[in-house]
Amino acid sequence: MNKKKVHLIFFLGFLFSLNLTSQSDKSVEEDAFFIRSIYDQALTEGQAYDWLMYLTQRIGGRLSGSPQAAAAVEYTRQELLRLELDTVYLQECMVPHWVRGEQERVRIVNSLKLGSLDLNALALGNSVGTGPSGLTAEVVEVKSLAEVDSLGEEVRGKIVFYNRPMDPTQIKTFYAYGGAVDQRGFGPATAAKYGAVAAIVRSMTNRSDDIPHTGATINDPRYPFIPSVAISTNDADLLSELLTEEPVRVYIRTTCKNLPPVKSYNVIGEIKGSEKPEEIILVGGHLDSWDVGTGAHDDGAGCVHAMDVLTVLKKLDYKPKRTIRCVLFMNEENGLVGGTKYKEVSFEKNEYHMAAIESDRGGFTPRGFTCEGDPSIFNKKFSKVLEWLPLLEPYGLNLSTGGSGADISGLKPQKGLLFGFVPDSQRYFDYHHTPTDGLDVVNKRELQLGVASITSLVYLLDKYGI
Amino acid sequence: MNKKKVHLIFFLGFLFSLNLTSQSDKSVEEDAFFIRSIYDQALTEGQAYDWLMYLTQRIGGRLSGSPQAAAAVEYTRQELLRLELDTVYLQECMVPHWVRGEQERVRIVNSLKLGSLDLNALALGNSVGTGPSGLTAEVVEVKSLAEVDSLGEEVRGKIVFYNRPMDPTQIKTFYAYGGAVDQRGFGPATAAKYGAVAAIVRSMTNRSDDIPHTGATINDPRYPFIPSVAISTNDADLLSELLTEEPVRVYIRTTCKNLPPVKSYNVIGEIKGSEKPEEIILVGGHLDSWDVGTGAHDDGAGCVHAMDVLTVLKKLDYKPKRTIRCVLFMNEENGLVGGTKYKEVSFEKNEYHMAAIESDRGGFTPRGFTCEGDPSIFNKKFSKVLEWLPLLEPYGLNLSTGGSGADISGLKPQKGLLFGFVPDSQRYFDYHHTPTDGLDVVNKRELQLGVASITSLVYLLDKYGI
Numbered sequence: 011m012n013k014k015k016v017h018l019i020f021f022l023g024f025l026f027s028l029n030l031t032s033q034s035d036k037s038v039e040e041d042a043f044f045i046r047s048i049y050d051q052a053l054t055e056g057q058a059y060d061w062l063m064y065l066t067q068r069i070g071g072r073l074s075g076s077p078q079a080a081a082a083v084e085y086t087r088q089e090l091l092r093l094e095l096d097t098v099y100l101q102e103c104m105v106p107h108w109v110r111g112e113q114e115r116v117r118i119v120n121s122l123k124l125g126s127l128d129l130n131a132l133a134l135g136n137s138v139g140t141g142p143s144g145l146t147a148e149v150v151e152v153k154s155l156a157e158v159d160s161l162g163e164e165v166r167g168k169i170v171f172y173n174r175p176m177d178p179t180q181i182k183t184f185y186a187y188g189g190a191v192d193q194r195g196f197g198p199a200t201a202a203k204y205g206a207v208a209a210i211v212r213s214m215t216n217r218s219d220d221i222p223h224t225g226a227t228i229n230d231p232r233y234p235f236i237p238s239v240a241i242s243t244n245d246a247d248l249l250s251e252l253l254t255e256e257p258v259r260v261y262i263r264t265t266c267k268n269l270p271p272v273k274s275y276n277v278i279g280e281i282k283g284s285e286k287p288e289e290i291i292l293v294g295g296h297l298d299s300w301d302v303g304t305g306a307h308d309d310g311a312g313c314v315h316a317m318d319v320l321t322v323l324k325k326l327d328y329k330p331k332r333t334i335r336c337v338l339f340m341n342e343e344n345g346l347v348g349g350t351k352y353k354e355v356s357f358e359k360n361e362y363h364m365a366a367i368e369s370d371r372g373g374f375t376p377r378g379f380t381c382e383g384d385p386s387i388f389n390k391k392f393s394k395v396l397e398w399l400p401l402l403e404p405y406g407l408n409l410s411t412g413g414s415g416a417d418i419s420g421l422k423p424q425k426g427l428l429f430g431f432v433p434d435s436q437r438y439f440d441y442h443h444t445p446t447d448g449l450d451v452v453n454k455r456e457l458q459l460g461v462a463s464i465t466s467l468v469y470l471l472d473k474y475g476i
Numbered sequence: 477m478n479k480k481k482v483h484l485i486f487f488l489g490f491l492f493s494l495n496l497t498s499q500s501d502k503s504v505e506e507d508a509f510f511i512r513s514i515y516d517q518a519l520t521e522g523q524a525y526d527w528l529m530y531l532t533q534r535i536g537g538r539l540s541g542s543p544q545a546a547a548a549v550e551y552t553r554q555e556l557l558r559l560e561l562d563t564v565y566l567q568e569c570m571v572p573h574w575v576r577g578e579q580e581r582v583r584i585v586n587s588l589k590l591g592s593l594d595l596n597a598l599a600l601g602n603s604v605g606t607g608p609s610g611l612t613a614e615v616v617e618v619k620s621l622a623e624v625d626s627l628g629e630e631v632r633g634k635i636v637f638y639n640r641p642m643d644p645t646q647i648k649t650f651y652a653y654g655g656a657v658d659q660r661g662f663g664p665a666t667a668a669k670y671g672a673v674a675a676i677v678r679s680m681t682n683r684s685d686d687i688p689h690t691g692a693t694i695n696d697p698r699y700p701f702i703p704s705v706a707i708s709t710n711d712a713d714l715l716s717e718l719l720t721e722e723p724v725r726v727y728i729r730t731t732c733k734n735l736p737p738v739k740s741y742n743v744i745g746e747i748k749g750s751e752k753p754e755e756i757i758l759v760g761g762h763l764d765s766w767d768v769g770t771g772a773h774d775d776g777a778g779c780v781h782a783m784d785v786l787t788v789l790k791k792l793d794y795k796p797k798r799t800i801r802c803v804l805f806m807n808e809e810n811g812l813v814g815g816t817k818y819k820e821v822s823f824e825k826n827e828y829h830m831a832a833i834e835s836d837r838g839g840f841t842p843r844g845f846t847c848e849g850d851p852s853i854f855n856k857k858f859s860k861v862l863e864w865l866p867l868l869e870p871y872g873l874n875l876s877t878g879g880s881g882a883d884i885s886g887l888k889p890q891k892g893l894l895f896g897f898v899p900d901s902q903r904y905f906d907y908h909h910t911p912t913d914g915l916d917v918v919n920k921r922e923l924q925l926g927v928a929s930i931t932s933l934v935y936l937l938d939k940y941g942i
Contacts, residue, residue: 050645179516181871216921375900377872405647406843434841434900436922455682456902459647
């Protein structure tokens with residue numbers, strides 16, 4: 011079958027399925043053809059993968075405050091300039107500057123059964139170091155923050171080991187992550203409250219492997235900041251088993267530290283709307299990543315998704331009625347300074363984000379979008395969006411209520427709709443915050459389909475408004 | 477959130493969405509809970525991945541007639557025996573025995589521009605060898621079988637090079653494959669018809685890389701059998717570019733050959749139905765694979781999907797009303813002898829396959845099922861199945877009309893429904909029929925979700941019939 015014929019069959023079946031009323035026939039047909047052309051463009055001439063290659067392989071991990079983060083700001087600024095948009099600019103913000111320091115050492119010392127054994131570990135972002143000589147203490151395993159609260163003073167002087175796995179029966183892995191990540195976010199501070207000297211956290215993944223997953227922990231200024239590390243799931247299982255047999259002492263050495271904040275930027279490029287420029291449609295991802303790995307899925311993919319939305323629309327010579335703004339946020343991972351700054355400036359300027367779409371769940375095959383908004387407008391506006399579903403379903407896309415993204419959710423009081431792009435979630439936590447999150451685990455077509463999906467939604471939002 | 481709470485929320489939302497009528501409330505709730513327990517079981521205690529590890533890493537590529545194919549028959553027979561089914565048996569069939577021989581050599585000779593250059597190539601299954609001294613001839617590039625027909629005698633004495641790419645704008649890659657694979661299947665025979673001495677085929681993949689993809693070609697007994705090879709997409713692009721600049725001669729050496737047929741088997745295990753044992757629900761995949769790679773996605777995944785359906789039902793202590801039969805077909809890749817034999821025996825025995833489900837599209841994240849059947853019954857029976865959609869949608873599954881599978885489609889005259897399991901298709905043709913189709917490109921959770929999806933459909937088919 012040649013391409014034209016296949017497309018014709020596709021459209022005949024598709025248009026039939028829309029059960030058109032004569033009034034809207036023409037515009038629905040137009041939309042179906044334009045969305046088809048968006049996919050054709052993204053799948054044949056998309057730039058997303060090339061940009062991602064540069065960000066990951068030429069620049070690398072882009073932790074806030076690092077030289078690589080600065081390089082990513084300058085690279086994406088230059089690339090957006092090349093697109094001949096109406097505006098490209100940087101929005102300054104002061105970001106936290108945490109550095110990992112030397113390779114972490116986490117070692118079971120003098121186990122009667124195993125002797126000494128090194129564990130695969132990564133310090134948690136924002137955590138303090140042990141100092142060069144490290145620390146050694148007995149390990150207490152817990153499954154929850156509440157368990158630490160009930161142990162109370164019993165953890166004083168000890169290392170608290172959080173070992174509740176992500177729930178493997180969750181179909182969407184983000185729910186499993188959401189059900190376990192409080193241990194990483196608040197576990198060290200909770201342990202510190204009762205005098206623990208350090209915290210070890212089971213890595214946030216469903217896999218059984220030797221790869222530790224880093225990520226931010228949140229220090230509570232009321233208590234001492236204690237060293238904290240993530241260990242691989244295999245090592246967490248080993249440590250847990252050993253603890254059933256004998257008391258275990260662990261040596262931890264981390265040299266990470268929090269340096270003074272550094273000047274950095276959100277990178278912004280936009281096409282001004284021809285009819286309603288004051289109605290903004292934002293597409294964004296976050297430019298920073300963890301230092302281990304090269305931040306390919308998290309969130310290089312989201313950034314190049316957002317950038318390529320602009321090129322696809324330009325290449326198709328689409329003139330938006332509303333302002334289409336691409337925002338690459340800085341410091342989502344350990345502070346959300348970029349998102350916060352963007353929001354503040356936006357409110358100062360009395361802006362109206364009619365819609366904002368964040369891509370921060372990886373570059374996998376698209377499944378659709380989640381949507382949230384201020385309760386006073388949500389049902390009415392979202393029901394309008396749901397009318398477009400027949401145009402998106404042929405591409406495997408669904409629309410449902412749910413969270414959007416960390417960088418944009420603060421825009422909710424502007425009473426537009428906030429969308430999260432939802433790709434397939436099964437492999438995301440295989441790579442998340444690890445050295446393995448690199449270009450080789452991103453599939454080019456899956457990435458391109460993401461661009462096309464987001465562009466299609468932007469097109470409908472722009473054409474019809476909400 | 478703990479697991480129970482998450483599940484409760486899931487169900488409340490889910491049951492609400494079903495918009496229940498009081499009459500069916502209880503049974504729908506029962507079904508929702510049972511399907512949830514199928515997923516829990518498959519995701520926590522499924523055996524599919526371990527079986528696949530053995531098939532791929534301990535046995536390897538399982539080309540029909542090979543020692544590895546025989547090992548796979550014996551291994552899966554023994555594993556099915558361990559499940560304490562009602563019957564486990566082998567169904568004999570005589571399979572073609574094609575062997576690849578030594579490493580293929582395909583070389584551009586004496587190009588003015590490039591000199592000599594080796595291309596990444598694999599002989600096509602069923603093709604004949606060149607003999608030990610190889611052959612050299614000028615290359616003629618074409619984009620279709622029709623183009624060869626119109627060239628006619630101009631290809632005599634030459635090597636025909638089929639170079640029409642898979643269409644990258646197809647969303648479902650199987651359509652792109654279907655639109656290009658005639659070149660591999662019928663290209664060599666079409667070239668032979670006009671006196672060509674060999675055929676080169678562009679590999680069936682959307683990727684640009686150096687990996688050649690093998691696969692079967694079909695010899696036409698009316699014409700001479702000619703040597704034929706697939707070359708990688710990068711090499712196809714290179715060869716094509718070179719042909720725009722100068723005549724190109726290529727040397728081909730293959731030592732593959734067709735040996736006498738070998739005795740082999742379909743492997744069958746079943747749980748007898750308690751109420752309607754004569755109504756069969758088949759689940760199956762094909763046990764053979766290509767010799768390069770280890771047939772992980774194609775079709776080790778389909779085999780272990782089918783096997784694990786039985787273990788999940790047994791572990792949940794489900795007693796089927798109808799007969800659930802797992803069939804691992806032999807020789808799907810280069811002859812379909814197993815599927816043909818199975819069909820013949822089934823018709824001889826006057827069997828009725830109320831439903832058959834084949835999994836032969838890889839072990840990726842499930843998207844649903846396609847369904848086909850005899851036109852005299854299809855609409856009525858399929859509309860019954862569509863009523864179950866609300867029970868499957870929460871797991872990301874869809875139901876649509878479409879082809880089932882090569883091994884089972886011959887059962888259509890029995891007037892049951894034939895299903896094809898549909899996982900995400902984006903990465904399938906990255907690995908298909910190549911050395912890279914191994915365990916490392918199969919994600920354990922995605923595989924387990926496939927088992928759960930198929931088991932859920934089997935459960936509904938068994939409980940309600942069609």
